[in-house]
Amino acid sequence: xxxxxxxxxxxxxxxxxxxxxxxxxxxxxxxxxxxxxxxxxxxxxxxxxxxxxxxxxxxxxxxxxxxxxxxxxxxxxxxxxxxxxxxxxxxxxxxxxxxxxxxxxxxxxxxxxxxxxxxxxxxxxxxx
Numbered sequence: 336x337x338x339x340x341x342x343x344x345x346x347x348x349x350x351x352x353x354x355x356x357x358x359x360x361x362x363x364x365x366x367x368x369x370x371x372x373x374x375x376x377x378x379x380x381x382x383x384x385x386x387x388x389x390x391x392x393x394x395x396x397x398x399x400x401x402x403x404x405x406x407x408x409x410x411x412x413x414x415x416x417x418x419x420x421x422x423x424x425x426x427x428x429x430x431x432x433x434x435x436x437x438x439x440x441x442x443x444x445x446x447x448x449x450x451x452x453x454x455x456x457x458x459x460x461x462x463x
Contacts (some may be wrong), residue, residue, distance in 0.1 A: 337379040338389030342396045348387065350417040355386040355436055360403075361409040362394050367426040368409045374429045378436070386436055 340348055340358060349356045359375045361368035372390075379388035391406060403412060403419065411423040413435055421435045432447040 337375050339388060340389045340396075340399075342398055343458070344389070345396075345399055347440075349414055352414070356414040357388045357432070358414065358434055359390040359410045360389075360393050360400055360405045360408050361390055362392060362408055365408050365448065370393060371409050372413075372428045377401050377429065378432060381433075382436065389416070406445040 338348060349358060357375070357378065359371065361372070375388060375390060382388055391399055393405060396398070405412075407424050409424075409426060411432060412419050413421040413423075421434075423432060423435065
């Protein structure tokens with residue numbers, strides 16, 4: 336079963352991880368989240384030892400969702416070295432998610448309200 340991240344475990348399990356981390360921001364009432372849930376579970380099983388795959392319930396931990404500008408769910412954030420390196424919004428095919436875990440971002444990703452743009456310290460959304 337995929338890791339269930341929480342406000343108290345996020346620093347240790349996500350930001351301090353030596354492996355890439357996929358965080359699925361979801362909610363129980365979200366239909367598309369229920370569609371992507373089984374894919375997240377499959378990825379958890381397939382990437383054991385290579386990446387940490389888990390979920391964060393936005394209703395139970397809204398502070399983390401707000402910190403990363405998550406406004407739509409499902410939103411998948413991929414962290415490497417404690418930093419967001421990619422973002423996926425909405426239900427997408429498994430191979431799309433796996434490719435982003437394996438290869439990293441294909442285009443610059445601006446994570447709203449964080450001022451983070453891939454490996455650059457700032458992005459346009461930080462100025463808004």
